[in-house]
Amino acid sequence: MKRNPTLAVGGAMVAVVVLLALISVFWTPWLPTQVSTNRLAPPGAEHLMGTDGFGQDIFSRILIGARSCLLVGVVAVGIGALLGVPLGITAAINRGWPGRLIMRTTDIVYAFPALLLAILLAAARGSGSTLTAMVAIGIASIPAFARVARGAALQVLSQDYILAARGAGIGRRGIAIRHVLPNITPVVLVQGSVSFGLAILAEASLSYLGLGTPPTTPTWGRMIYEAQPYLYSNLNLAFWPGLFIALAVLGFNLLGDGMRELLDPTLREADK
């Protein structure tokens, strides 16, 4: 850990977010949706981070928000990896026109950024929801996973032991599952961490635009949106969710960078 501070710092930040989410499952100081007359209270003993315009406890909402943030990241990255990685490996193994077709098709998905897809899904459904946001962000991250998986798989496939495996009569599917997949997992994990950060950012933007999670569930992006009428008088409302969004995204980005350094020690030499 001492030799890889990026990984340690990133890991610690992510751990904080995970911890908040875990705590929220068992305990929040107040009910996150409990409205009270104690509106816009400053941070204090009763309300650790103060209260918002409805008198709701900000700290409790931050705790619940950590859960939404991780949920969106896990589902979106799950969709991106589960669809993108097999596509990338298939493209690497079938290098002729099938491989090229797969990669070209994922290129088209590249033209649909998460925000546009989410807008399309929200329009088709009449309004946005956590589900449309997660699906949109997940689909938009498929091309990145496919590209990374294909690149790494091509490298694995050029190794001698693949030749040996082929000689031993193992088919394409066997090679893909037994040899390629385990060897590209670290690279996919790096992409997963980076995509996780992007997913949190995208979800925050969608919540802010009112295209994500509905008002009943607190999310960090939504909290900033709801803080807007009070910005001129009370920055406290927007400060906390903004801080935790930055913490979570920075954590996942650093974690990804740290893992990349761990995989490729030459990167540290060349890059620092």
Place this chain on the structure above:
Amino acid sequence: MTRLTGRVVWFAGSLLMASLIVFALLNLLPGDLAGVMLGPNATPEAVEALRGRLGLDRPWPIRYLEWIAGLFSGQLGASALTGQPIAPMIVDKFGVTFSLVVFGMFFAVAIALPLGIHSALRRHHADGVVVAGISQFGMALPVFVVGIGLSLLVGVRLRWLPANGYVSLGDSLGGWASHLVLPAFTLGLVQGAVLVRYVRSAFIDVLNQDYFRTARAIGWRRWPALLRHGLRNAALQLVTIVGLQFATLFVGAIVVESVFVLPGLGSYLLQMVANRDIPVVQTIVMLLVTLVLVINLLVDLSYAIIDPRLRTGEEQDES
């Protein structure tokens, strides 16, 4: 097939596929389009009337072809709810978004190029590492948080620039420019933070090259050597990323327009989503996707101009 024609044919194919995706998502998902547009409280008669007016009873391939034919002939159609033609609206709003994106890109490059080169040259020193750290932090901030922060600080507290709103170019040049500075700077700051990393790593690549060492060895000073030999080589990597960023800027503009209350294409799109005016949403999203694909095509074609090695016309195997 030469690289150029292959690329253009593929572009046309991508457009076709993308239009099918947009159309399918809005028209073929389970659920009644007219019902969605009128909301849960609509009477069955009203829904039926809207279905008839929009021609939703007809088979979807015909509706799709009509839509595409309309796009090609510049007949973008009319709002399903008000009946007004949308083409003039879109042209008007696109102008706002386009100026926002161009200024945003200008700020992004103006921020990222010097900072990235500096942190590449000083990568073993504290200040170079600090720049890399600031870029990391900038990447972690959502664009609307940056926008709100700048609007509050520069617009409300310091009163140097308008905090939000828009004045058209025809009304006042100064007013137009001053209302665009903060939104464009917001967009540029966030994209610039991402771009710094790429500039830095592109220039670190150059610094490690033999030709750069040779140039230094025969007496070129660092900056002249970098500008004479490094810039073009680094540009090769950077053109791709700047091009792709142009595309993300158009999407980021949707959020920034919302923060600064700019009457651009993004605000219009969100308004139409809220109004559930699906035909308008369909057309605007298609225009934005087309824009992204056109930018990608231009990036690809620009390689040939920057890298003479690619001018031979052979298709390169990317693997």
